[in-house]
Amino acid sequence: MAEEESLELEVSDEPKSKKKLILFGSIAAVLIVIIAATLWLLLSGDETAAENSGGEAVAEVKASDKREAFYAAMPRPFLFNLPGNGRTRLVEIKVQLMVRGKDDDVLIKKHIPLIEDALLTTFSGADVQKLSTLAGKDELRLLALLNVQNTLQPIIGRKVVEKVLFTGFVMQ
CATH class of the missing domain: 3.30.479 (Tetrahydropterin Synthase; Chain A)
Incomplete structure (x- = not known):
């Protein structure tokens, strides 16, 4: 009977560790997606904002930068x-x-x-x-x-x- 209890305890620990692994994996995946989305917005947002505000001034600056x-x-x-x-x-x-x-x-x-x-x-x-x-x-x-x-x-x-x-x- 003592052997059965120890087996049951070991079996019940495995699903908890799998649940923890899944939980940490999903949290890591969400963080990676959030970081990637933030970087994409920051890096692409500067160009879009620059193009939308002051079109002629931006065009003049871009033209002058080429010289x-x-x-x-x-x-x-x-x-x-x-x-x-x-x-x-x-x-x-x-x-x-x-x-x-x-x-x-x-x-x-x-x-x-x-x-x-x-x-x-x-x-x-x-x-x-x-x-x-x-x-x-x-x-x-x-x-x-x-x-x-x-x-x-x-x-x-x-x-x-x-x-x-x-x-x-x-x-x-």
Whole structure:
């Protein structure tokens, strides 16, 4: 009789382990499907949203991305003083502008004095505390890009500069 009880216990454990295996397998399958669906929506949703919103602007960006990138270096670095924390800091920034296509490169070189003025105005209004951090430098770079684009927009009629790049940055 003791042997029968032990056999019955062993037989009854097998269906529970099979049920656990099926349960864990189904949970794993559901998680894989959810992860795959989420990745598919995230990766395909960006293209669809970009195509649906601002059709002409997106088409212009896609057309400009196909052209070769040119980098127009400013002829001299920007040197300026910034007051902060009881002492004045000397800052030197070397800048290059990224444009698309040879025609835009020629346009940028034609308007270098105007671009230098816009950049110097932007840089001299910076804060020493912000320039000490990477986020502050990124914010200054974005502000410089917007200022250059807004300065050139009335003259050229479109946004020519795609990026402002800091190729040298020294603060003493």
